[in-house]
Amino acid sequence: MRIYKVGGAVRDRLLGKPVTDIDWVVVGATTEEMLAKGFRPVGADFPVFLHPKSGEEYALARTERKSGRGYGGFTFHASPEVTLEEDLIRRDLTINAMAEDDQQNLTDPYHGQRDLKDRLLRHVSPAFAEDPLRVLRVARFAARYAGLGFTVAPETLELMRQLSDSGELQALTPERSWKEISRALMEDQPQVFIEVLRACGALKVLMPEVDALFGVPQPPAHHPEIDTGAHTLSVLQQAALHKQPLTVRWACLLHDLGKGLTPEAEWPRHIAHEFKGLKLIKAVNERFKVPRDCAELALLVGEYHTHGHRALELKPSTLLELLQSFDVYRRPQRFEEFIAACEMDARGRTGFEQRSYPQADYLRGAATAARNVAVQPLLEQGFKGPELGEAIKRERLKALKAYKEAASA
Structure with a gap:
């Protein structure tokens, strides 16, 4: 029985980043041997065990074979004969396909260390294209490591493009998709996640409503960046820079969906885009079974973000209606998140990133006055x-x- 640390723990140690979760793979062992040593089995799909003391996960080395559509369409085979190299080759990226023993001796059969040095996200084998979830995972890693200069290898992006065109992405469950999307939005550069999905054609499959924003112009006086898609990415980037929670980041991504419905003859103006976008926001929320707090805030921000920008001009009666819509008396935090989303929207414009947003304090003061x-x-x-x-x-x-x-x- 030989035990190795694998995947993200090895990758992040080599990058000099904090190691949080550790995955272990066990080579040359049987289920019976693991149980005899006090490991507790978990899951039914493949042999994974919890360490009797640390509670960390230990998985028997295994191979896998495509047997159906989607993320779950695989048959696994675990036995003492499966080698470490055979276990590693089934992983997604070379930088995640390294292992080390208890002496930190590195096993790197697929040149993950070289790709770390070259700042490349590269697939391990052609089997990458068998799992559609990997499109989202690679885009998420791109968002995580963009600050270190990582990019997706062209040949890997091509495989992601083939997956996007194959119809396999539709086989992903809403739960699995949302898990990857929500994790990606909480990375340091979530806008890169959207950029990579768009580059491989996955965005128009998963979120065509967001994809439709690219190439749609806005009035340059208010939006020097002009392109609505570019603006959306900037708003998302501002949300990350200001450490906003997932609810705010999701609302920032969806807030302008209505502009994608404006007829070209009306460009660059987008009259009533707030209301037009609500059905699109609702559709995206339902598609991914988005948690209620994220879904509700996205709808409210979509409908009222221009109210936020015009806060100082609003009549007291309109201001009261706004406060009532958010139920600020019982749910003050939701209104605070709305204000944050409006501020990110205002800052997500070329040249406006450092501009003050007096509407924020004005809205907070109004809520306090009404609550008092x-x-x-x-x-x-x-x-x-x-x-x-x-x-x-x-x-x-x-x-x-x-x-x-x-x-x-």
Whole structure:
């Protein structure tokens, strides 16, 4: 029985990056031997065990063969005869197909160390094209390591293009796709994830609504970058630079989908794109079974982001409607995330990256003014039921009028 550290732990150590998760592969062992040593089995697809003390995962060396469509369409074979090299060749990228023993002796049959040096994301073998999930994984690694100068090898991008054209991407489950998408959006340069998907044709398959934004112009006075797709990537980049959570990053990606529906005759203006985009945002949310917090914020940002930009011009009544739409009284965090998405949108324009966004503090102040309206005095005046609701609304409107006047003074 020989045990090796494999995959990301080896890759990140060689890159000088922190190692968080460690994967182990066991060569020359049987399931019975693992159980005898106290390892606990997990999963039914292939032999993976939890270490009796550390709880880390140890997998028996295995080979795999394509047997159906999609991510799960594989037959695995694990036995003591499977070599380390045979286990490593089934992995996606050469930089993930290295192993080391307890003395840090490196096993690198597919030249992963060379590709680390050359900053290349390169597939291990032609079997790469058998797993459509790898299109998303490679794009995610590109987003993670773009800051170190990594790019996708041309021959790997070509295989990703073939996968995108094959129809195999449609075989991915929403859950698996969302897991990769959400992880990619939380990388340091999530815009690179979208760029790579677009370069290999996967974006138009997975998110045609986002792909449609490229080549659509906007008014240069407000958007010096002009192209709506380029703007969307910049907004996503700003969200990452400002360490925004996944909810905000997802909303940033989808906020302008309505502009993809504008007829060319109306370019570069996009009248009512906020409302036109809602059905598209909803479709993308449903396609990937997006978690509720991300899905709700994306819809709200899509509908109201221009309200955010015009916050200082809004009438008190419109401001109140905006606050009501977000339920700022019970869900203040969601409104804070909306403000963040609006600010990222404003900064995601060429030359506006460092521009201040006074709308943010103005909206926060408005929410505070509305929340500070006391309900108890109204109860003491005898208001109840629907009448109480109307009375609260009147008082909040009064508070917002006073707030706006004070802010304008």
